[in-house]
Amino acid sequence: MTYPYVISDPLICAGQPHVQGARITVQRIALEVEQLGMTPDEVLAAHPHLTLAQVHAALAYFYDHRQEIERNAEELDAIEQELRARFPSRVQQLLSTRSS
Helix, strand or coil, X not given: CCCCCEECECCEHHHCCEECCCCCEHHHHXXXXXXXXXXXXXXXXXXXXXXXXXXXXXXXXXXXCHHHHHHHHHHHHHHHHHHHHHCCCHHHHHHHHHCC
């Protein structure tokens, strides 16, 4: 099945499926609908550079590839946590030394 407006390019958005020409991932749109409870019209209002057709195409892609996208999100979260552990925030370090 093809999804108009949704592409994957290893050089854009870390290879995640995204809306072509918009640099917004399918995962981001799905998060706004699934976790934040936004309607497609509210997503459109938050991202006026998108069209309603693009939002719906991204959601269709998400619902057809949900496990893959959620697994990828978990992998990216794990990488982020590892990097945060290896490279702590200098701002947080400065703030903690000032409050001591």
